[in-house]
Amino acid sequence: xxxxxxxxxxxxxxxxxxxxxxxxxxxxxxxxxxxxxxxxxxxxxxxxxxxxxxxxxxxxxxxxxxxxxxxxxxxxxxxxxxxxxxxxxxxxxxxxxxxxxxxxxxxxxxxxxxxxxxxxxxxxxxxxxxxxxxxxxxxxxxxxxxxxxxxxxxxxxxxxxxxxxxxxxxxxxxxxxxxxxxxxxxxxxxxxxxxxxxxxxxxxxxxxxxxxxxxxxxxxxxxxxxxxxxxxxxxxxxxxxxxxxxxxxxxxxxxxxxxxxxxxxxxxxxxxxxxxxx
Ligand code: AMP
Ligand code: MN
Ligand code: MN
Ligand code: MN
Numbered sequence: 553x554x555x556x557x558x559x560x561x562x563x564x565x566x567x568x569x570x571x572x573x574x575x576x577x578x579x580x581x582x583x584x585x586x587x588x589x590x591x592x593x594x595x596x597x598x599x600x601x602x603x604x605x606x607x608x609x610x611x612x613x614x615x616x617x618x619x620x621x622x623x624x625x626x627x628x629x630x631x632x633x634x635x636x637x638x639x640x641x642x643x644x645x646x647x648x649x650x651x652x653x654x655x656x657x658x659x660x661x662x663x664x665x666x667x668x669x670x671x672x673x674x675x676x677x678x679x680x681x682x683x684x685x686x687x688x689x690x691x692x693x694x695x696x697x698x699x700x701x702x703x704x705x706x707x708x709x710x711x712x713x714x715x716x717x718x719x720x721x722x723x724x725x726x727x728x729x730x731x732x733x734x735x736x737x738x739x740x741x742x743x744x745x746x747x748x749x750x751x752x753x754x755x756x757x758x759x760x761x762x763x764x765x766x767x768x769x770x771x772x773x774x775x776x777x778x779x780x781x782x783x784x785x786x787x788x789x790x791x792x793x794x795x796x797x798x799x800x801x802x803x804x805x806x807x808x809x810x811x812x813x814x815x816x817x818x819x820x821x822x823x824x825x826x827x828x829x830x
Contacts, residue, residue, distance in 0.1 A: 558587040559798025564596030566687035568803025571600035583812030585610035592647040594635035618722040627742035630732030637735030648682035655684040661716040740768035743775035768794035774809040775800045795821035
């Protein structure tokens with residue numbers, strides 16, 4: 553099997569490894585082609601591409617775009633995007649603009665719950681206010697001794713439905729897909745098993761995703777439990793989606809799978825990379 557891993561994060565968003573460190577880890581793990589897909593930014597791509605060239609593995613420039621579909625947040629991965637495309641650059645910038653204000657609201661909730669100073673703490677970890685994510689709040693809560701590990705920060709405070717969750721308006725599904733496709737990329741729905749939707753609504757979402765130009769869904773991902781792979785394999789086959797595979801790696805101690813260390817896609821699936829001459 554060709555070892556493609558098409559979903560990973562770096563310090564350019566909420567990963568713990570620099571783009572170069574991520575690529576080096578992927579290469580050590582025997583990955584043949586790796587995508588960097590940071591949240592709403594392409595800032596890490598240049599460094600990652602250089603590192604991939606040095607490590608002798610193929611590089612896929614990517615991004616993971618935050619989308620609001622009704623009240624649900626969806627993530628759409630763009631693969632083989634052109635980070636210089638003006639519409640993509642402007643679109644991603646418009647999403648990042650909202651992150652600091654949302655961070656202030658999250659911090660206000662945490663302060664109300666007896667945890668002051670979390671905006672400053674999370675910002676220090678994020679480095680850049682435009683990159684501030686809930687992961688940075690989670691890590692700060694660990695460092696400040698409020699929780700034992702990042703997952704607990706989500707389970708107690710930050711996940712949807714928990715007391716410090718703040719609803720936020722990201723971009724539309726239509727915008728995200730159009731920016732990705734407009735820059736020459738392929739749009740892939742990230743971790744479809746992670747969205748809290750009734751089956752009929754999920755179906756409608758997938759149909760809309762396809763109608764708007766989305767071509768793939770992730771089947772094998774670190775964000776699905778292995779027992780879920782078969783479900784999404786079936787959906788990909790039934791609905792005619794290309795299938796993707798990616799660790800959704802964020803860093804040591806935070807992710808179930810290292811880059812390149814996932815089950816293979818089932819041989820009956822059409823992988824997204826079948827589209828690429830390589
Ligand atoms: P944000 O874009 O700021 O809402 O942050 C989203 C990021 O938080 C995701 O990409 C994950 O890395 C992390 N995350 C979201 N939900 C959870 C969860 N339930 N458990 C652990 N991490 C999560
Ligand atoms: Mn993340
Ligand atoms: Mn995601
Ligand atoms: Mn991700």
